[in-house]
Amino acid sequence: MTAIKIDGKPAVAAGYALERYGAQLYARPGMRIVGVVELRHVERTQPAPDEDKEASVKLRITGLEIAGPEQEDAIRQAQEALYRHRTAYGTLGEDGEIALSEQTIKLTGGLLDAIEAARMRVAVAHWATAGRRALGVEQITTTEMRHELDAIVSGLESVLTPDAGGTDG
Structure with a gap:
């Protein structure tokens, strides 16, 4: 490091x-x-x-x-928001359902934008890992790579439109 x-x-x-x-x-x-x-x-x-x-x-x-005294709260809120975004953690199930960790839920404090940002971060991290895993296969065929890429695209699309259906997970 x-x-x-x-x-x-x-x-x-x-x-x-x-x-x-x-x-x-x-x-x-x-x-x-x-x-x-x-x-x-x-x-x-x-x-x-x-x-x-x-x-x-x-x-x-x-x-x-x-920040002056009247600005400190706004700066601290921005700092807290950046921290929530950086540390958001959870899992993405096979059905495409995103489950945020208890700590992430606690940090969001019920803020809808914070929950959505955390949900997006968890999903992007999951699909980035899936992409890295596919790239790590040395003897992958074009057909297999297309299948992996299709699963990643479908997964990302399901995150953007969660009501559109499941993913290959």
Whole structure:
């Protein structure tokens, strides 16, 4: 796995966004602020093949805007939504039915868009795995590949229109 490192010094423009919070942060240890950040790849370390070291990528904060008190809730909600989308998990049954994990359901908090985003992520992950599995067969015939691809397309279509019928799973 590639290690991710954050460059210790933000870009000048990002530093300006933090300037006005310096005194508050110093006065209140443990204080939290929320914002929107942009990271840029600035360095890559690639160890020699025979070295027992981890490859790494260094990122620098190039853009940063800190939310004011009236904006913090909106930024935290966006952060929570991104987290829900990234961590959605569940299973896709042979009948095409998507079952979200209990943790994913808990994180959605009954939000319809969050439930749908989680459902879509689970389905796409399932069908991407099916595609990778088909690509991994070394001596697959054109007919067999067409059959696998047809199953994947049918499965994806059933996710978009769940009432249209089952899939090959």
